[in-house]
Amino acid sequence: MKIQKILLYGFGQHENLEINLRPGMNLLYGPNEAGKTTIQQAILHILFGFPQKNQQELRYEPKTGGKYGGCLYIEDHEYGNWMIERVRGKSSGDVLIRFEDGRIMEEAELKRLLRGYDRQAFESIFSFSLFQLQGLEKMDENDLSRTLLASGTTGLDTLWKVEKKMEKEMGSLFKKSGKIPQMNKKLTEIRELEQAMQKEQQKLSLYEPLTSRKQELDEQVATLRLEEQRLYKQSEEQRIAMQIVPLQQQRNQLLEQLSHLTDTFPAAGIRRYEELASKQSELQLKKTRLEKEQAEWQSEWIDLRPTSERQQLERWVTQEAEWHRLRTDRISAEQEIRLLEKKLQQLSNRLGLTPDQQLSIGKMDVSIQRERQLEPILEEQKELDQQLKALQRLLAEAESERQESEQRKEHTERMQLTESERKKLTALPELQRQLAEAKFIISASDKQASNQMVPVIIMLIGLAIGAYSVLQQQWLFTCLGIVMVAVGAWLWKQRPDSVSDQQSFIRNNEPLVAELERLAERDELQQRDQRQVAAEIERLDHKLQKYAEEMEQLYEQKQQAVKKWQDLLQDEPFDLTFNIQESFRLLREFQDAEIDQKTWRLRLLTATQHVQSLIKEVEKVLGPVAEEGLFERIRQELLHQNSLQEKQLSKQKTVLEIKEQLLETNELLETTTAEILQLFTIVGVSEKEQFYTAYQQDQDAQLLKRQLKEVEAQLSLYNKEPLVKEWTIPELERQRSETTNRLQIIRQEVEALVDEQVKVGHEISQMGTSQSYSELQQLVEVRKAELEEMTEQWVIRKAVRESIRQTMSEWKEHQLPAVLIQANKWFSYLTGDRYATIGLTAEGYFEAVTAEGQTFMINELSQATKEQAYLSLRLALAYELSERAPFPIIMDDPFVHFDNERLSRMIEILTELQPSHQFLYFTCHQEMKLKWPSEPHTIEIGRKVKGEIY
Structure with missing residues (x-):
């Protein structure tokens, strides 16, 4: 996983900043206050989220306002190239993840891309700065060892913080020689109260003899208790011996019995047989049921019309639209005929025609050619009339202007x-x-x-x-x-x-x-x-x-046009002079209406014939049927036939399915029978009863094995078996009886002494007449109860601390060795073979071992050597995790305390790591880029060239 480009929209002092990175070493140089730490924090913020406003980490919001956030372009060999963008939004920012193939994901996908690492885990391994290295100088041996241990193992730093918290809380409750902790104060107060009680007790002189006797009794009881404990321990040893000897004898017997039994029964054989037998029975029942269903379906009869009639019904259904169209045409023809008769009567009335003239109109020439012969003359008359009107209007206007x-x-x-x-x-x-x-x-x-x-x-x-x-x-x-x-x-x-x-x-x-x-x-x-x-x-x-003059000429032209018009119309059956265009229009409408009437009558006849023909065809198949419900009857019959056909098809399909199921059932039945025979063959039997007998023998062997396992488990409960192989049970019983008798005697003596103790204590309590003594005694009990509560809290915290230490110890045993091997190699090389290894002592402290075998505790080393040990462990852990977490390593000037020779060696180690890790090295020392054997990709923070940072 490598960062290809950093793009900051607004982050601290940076605005619209673009940084292009390369695989391997990237040296980011800039003077103080150039914003190097800001860029380092920007990478962590974009990957893991902006800190909450109430946290200690800085948010680096832009001072000038504007868009807050940025994006990183990542090259990832496992998940492909992807880009993460985080901008201002919710508390940790709004996240958008875009992959190279166009897929867009949200923040839920980010945890998978970051291999489950959070910011704390990432910083504990892949990001370290000069500030962290400078803190090594102020640590004591314990803290320094824990820091080095956390740098070489993942997750220990979190447990270390919890352990530190538990130790701090334990210290606030109790310290061995402390005075301020709460339990120390409470113990001091109890001691003071007890001393006050002793003073009060000295005042009571009658208490002294009883007190002496009570002390004697206490000593005798203590002596007897010790003897009782010794005898009880001896009795327990004898009891354990009596338990172990029968177990050993039983183990030998079980081994002897197992040697006479064979272990040839297959694993889970009875279960497999019962499953196969159950399956065989089910398949047999299924076969019977399917044969019965097959016979029932084949016996069922369906009354279905012939295919030709069903096809005829389907054709008639497709002709329904044509049927409705014919009926509609018939109705429309009847309506149109009535309307045309009415229209002819209206046109006759408008033209003023006699019955004879109506008959002659059909032969009359009302063509456009005839109209065009008359139109020029009529148009000439109209034009002359318009010219006369216009001339009269102009003449009137001229006379009006003359008067003005x-x-x-x-x-x-x-x-x-x-x-x-x-x-x-x-x-x-x-x-x-x-x-x-x-x-x-x-x-x-x-x-x-x-x-x-x-x-x-x-x-x-x-x-x-x-x-x-x-x-x-x-x-x-x-x-x-x-x-x-x-x-x-x-x-x-x-x-x-x-x-x-x-x-x-x-x-x-x-x-x-x-x-x-x-x-x-x-x-x-x-x-x-x-x-x-x-x-x-x-x-x-x-x-x-x-x-x-013009008006006189127009009057003369109009008279000539009228005479010509009259000559042309003298042969017409009626006068058209009133309006030639209107007359011809009405005559054409009359002729068109007559033609339409004939057409509609023909359509009426045709539609009626087609309707009657279809009714006759349907009646041949379905019988008498009314014209109004013709197609309703056809659709019902077709639906009925389709239903019967579907039922027929369903029957055929069901019969076919039953046949296939029957065939499959027969095959499964044969397979199951073969498997049962194969299982019998493995066991070496030929029938069910013999198979169950073999199973019972196998169960007996298994029972013996379980009993043997239980016996061995019981024997393993003891830390070590006592040397009782030569003992006998009677000897053990005799010795235990003697010990038991002695214990009874001692217990009787103890009971007598305890009764006397109680009696003496009761007398002493009755003699306590001083009120202050009883108050002090009551106060002591209260303080002891409070001390007991504090003790419980201290014990809980101690248990948590010990659990953490146990966990850390396990981590040190499993994860740390692999890291230490690589860290030792690099640490030895960095120190010029002065130190051979770094390792952990039995107490959990780090120590450095020289080539001559001399050991130094880690806090005895110089600051630079401590840093070299720290960096060796960090880099070794990153190297070990390169397959699971191939993250870039971010360093903020960690080599300032190194001399030139050790710096050159560290650079060689980093060069060796470059194929597996990308490095981002932030520094304010310009000469660092000259230390590498081949000049690294150098980026100067604070100088812009064409929109990019170099």
Whole structure:
């Protein structure tokens, strides 16, 4: 069993962590606080469940929340590859196990996959850490030996804990030299009370003589009791000897008798014979019964119709649907005929036909071709009517639009400007110009004063250019100078005389200009509307004239179509002009109804004939039968015949079965008889009485053997047989009689002394007048009762401890030797052959033996040597269990106390174990990967590459 991959969803500081492992050695390196122990605990948690919240183990729940748990991918040669996933759920987590073939199991399957191991058993063998090794230094010889013993045997650590608990509870009850335990306290209290009683007793002087006599009596009784015990032991030895001698004599007699008897009777022979005889008798009775049943079944008669009639009944049953269909068709035909007669009468009424016309309709041409000859003319008339209606509608709409346009024209004429308003509009352009100049002047006056000299400067520049050009006779520049002088003069004339006058002009004329502009816009809009209305009226007049011409043409076309229609219909028996399509539809329905009526009458005749024919066929077989219950009678008869047929088949089957059973019974009877004869042949007899005689002889031999076995069992009850072979029963009886007589004498003397003891004790009790003495005596009895209860508890715990020690001793004898052989080999190699073996002393303590034979108790070794012994036992146990429990071995830095040489040897041992075990070695020492001869699969905890941990 090997772990292929570890996937942690959320566990301690790890989140979404994936670790890929390989068979053999996997070195998981990481500095302190990298989470190595967390991964180690994650493996144990996923396999064996999350700890309870009230337990000491940490749960390692993720600090940041999220999904808690993970999964392990396992390669298992016995159960195939499987995956276990454990996430937050119930107290120990929800478990899902998925196999390679798609099977899904729950937690109940996990115990089988883990070979019945729980977490404690797994950790005691396959998981160990530096913390466990460091604890070896603090252990005494007893604890250290027990730890090593538990590491070399499975299950002892649990019993060791129970034993420790029992010892602790025993120690809390009683210690040999203790003062704090409860029983020690109680004994001290009883001793103090007894001392107080002695003080009270000394006060009673009359007690002294009686007390002396009581002591003398006690001594004499004790002496006699010892003598009595010795004699009783001697008497018991003599009694046992008297029991053994007859047993030995009886054993010899039984052996002598057995030597004259033979042991040839087969094992369980009488039981086998009786079983065979009983079986033979049963088979004979069964044979008789089967022969009787066979005769009865063969004599039974079944009245069954011929096969042809039964087949005819089955065919008729299959025709039931056809029968109902025929009857339904007959009823439907009758109904349809009545409906068609009613429909023909309705169509005749709608068409207004006379009886003669009804007869001629069947010969009338109402074909689609005839209808299509008439349809174009009728469609032409309809189309002309529709065109006339549409043209009339368009003409009415045009006249309505003409009236609306006339109304708009009148309204537009009413909205024309008056003569006074038109006169005002003539002054609008001049006012707009003056208003613009005034605004320009006001804006120009706001500029700087230097800007007012611009016209003067322009004139001066123009005069200068003109004068210079005249002198130089440059006439083009002379013209330019004249233009500049003119511009400057014009600008000078345009300068405002007074800004206030211009502002006053704007205030007075700006509202008037706005009013005139609105009036001008209204005049322009009214003229535009007037032009549009005139154009619309002219367009509508043309449209009305066009519509009138088209209407006249349509009336003329309609008259021609009517005349053509009348010419085509002059030979028809009645007029169709009212609606050609409706008339042709009704005529076609009339003709179709007549055809349908003929068809239904034919179907009615056919259905009636078929029904009557089937009734006649059935009556030939079943006799007279009513039409309504025809098929009910057929089904009843068929069911009856089927029942009889099933009965016939059952009879045939039963007869065949009886025949087979009879044949089988005969064969078994012959076989049983042959076996009985074979049994007689083995014993060497030929009849039943001789067989029973041989059986009785065998029983006698068996009885003698049982008696001999009982005698030997009785003899085995004694530890050893006394040397009484030369003794005789009379001698033993004489010696026992002498011993018995001496015992009686001693018992009589003891009884006399005891009676005197009682008498003296009674006198002493009567003399006890002190009240404090009686109270102390009563208190002593109470304390003794309490001490007795505590003693029972102490004895119970001692018995449990001794049972555990006995169990541990048995384990040491059976399981430990095989582990010690391999552990000694590795321990010797690790210590460089300094120590040859490690073993157990008679007291159950571990000791190490050097190559020279010198022994050291395990607690006398160095810390590293202790760890090497511990690891040797652990690895040897895992090696011995590799077939039953091939689990990975998880190690948390266990070699820190090893020097380089011993570390190299340990690595060689681990390399030797790699084919049978997978190793997960957690370490914080990066140089460990250099210690292996071939570099192991190294995983660095805390560094992610592409979602995996390396």
